[in-house]
Amino acid sequence: MRNAAGTGSSAHRYENGQNTSPATRALLREIESGGLDIPLPGSGDTWLRWQTLIRLGIEDLSLARLAEGHVDALAILAELGDPPPSRSAVWGVWAAHPPGYRLRARPLDTGWVLEGSKPFCSGARTCTRALVSAEPDSGERLLFTIENKHTIADPGTWAAAGMSDSETCTVDFRNVRAVRVGAPNAYTDRPGFHHGGAGVAACWYGGALAVAEPLAAKARRQGTDPHTLAHFGAVVRDLRCAEDVLRRAAREIDEDPDDAEGRAAERALLVRSAVVSSCTSVLQHCAEALGAGPLASDPAYTRAAQDLSVYIRQHHGDRDLARLGESAAHEHGRDRS
Known part of the structure; x- marks a missing residue:
């Protein structure tokens, strides 16, 4: 079994009690x-x-x-x-490119430096190294490795209570030394970009399981009312559908790791959309069945619900559904020709 290299014995130590969430x-x-x-x-x-x-x-x-x-x-x-x-090393991947931000890559005789700002950098104060996407003046998108020593993280750029411990914030780069990795656009052009995108949905599914646990406990009690059982039945349906989609995707990725069939992008969109739909439904059914009580008295449930509500926003909703529909329609048309 091939494992991811680079993890193991000696993780980074933090000084002065920092980064101890x-x-x-x-x-x-x-x-x-x-x-x-x-x-x-x-x-x-x-x-x-x-x-x-x-x-x-x-x-x-x-x-x-x-x-x-x-x-x-x-x-x-x-x-x-x-x-x-x-x-x-403790690694992160900082590759968001929303409007209004630009991280510039400037070549030097001895390598590259990065200058500008990058939003949505998870682990901004935890990671010792990061993969960072940036753009030189020529316009193509490049990927770099950096040592996370001289960046400046702004925790004030994350206002949500949900996912607050993920240290996701905007990071400023001021002449940060960087080493280029791969060819232009290699980060998004590789099959693993889509495999990794589908894998994020596994995190979401785990979060939905945590949200569902208080309702499952209530449903197991003798004499539980039909209203609660109906909501729990819907949650069971949603969770099993999400797991089935993930299992099928994992099997298909293993059968075609290099994406010879050209289905990786559509698969990732389908998996993410299906799992987000299940997570949204789980949140709704648990909220309706449990009421305000757990939100006031159960910190674990409250945190899980807040975190999941925020994390699934990484999915781009109708925009991703439109891309999925376009891909599926094109594929359907090709099958009929």
Whole structure:
């Protein structure tokens, strides 16, 4: 079984008590214990890989987000043929490109430097290294590795209570040294870009399982009312549908890791859309069945619901559904021709 390289024995140590949120401490324990030594996507054990993300999503979605970034970075480096990274590093992938921000890559005789701002950088104060996308003046998009020593994270750029421990914020780069990885656009052109995108849904599914647990406990009690049981039945339906979609996707990725059939992008859109739909329904049914009580008295449920509500916004809703519809319509038309 091929595993992601670079995780293992000696995780980064933090000074002066900084970066000691529960999610950060749990991430370091996972790295040190080998819990993130998991198969690469398409290696024949993609479901085993995703089971780790599901387990962490059940425990804490901020932890799952940090772990997903770490193992995704290792998979990217392996796919692009970069040398195995240090086993002491904690990795992130910072590749968002929303309007209004630009991270400029400027070439030097001895390499590159990055200048500008990058939003939505998870693990901004935890990661010791990161894969970062940036643009030179020529306009193409490049991928770089950096040591996260001289960046400036602004925690004030994340206002939500949900996913607050994921340290997702805007990061400023001021002449940060960088090493280029791969060819232009290699990050998004590789099959693993879509395999990794589908894998994020495994984190969401784990979060939905955590949200559903108080309702499951209530449903197991003798004499539970039909109203509660109906809501729980809907939740069971949603969770099983999500798991089935993930299992099928993992199997298909292992059968075609290099995307010879050209279905990886559509598959990722389908998986993410289906799992988000299930998560949204789980949140709604649990809220209606449980009422305000758990929100006031159960911190674990409240946190899980807040985190999941925020995390699934990484899915782009109707825009992604439109892309899925376009892809499926094109494929259907080709099948009939």
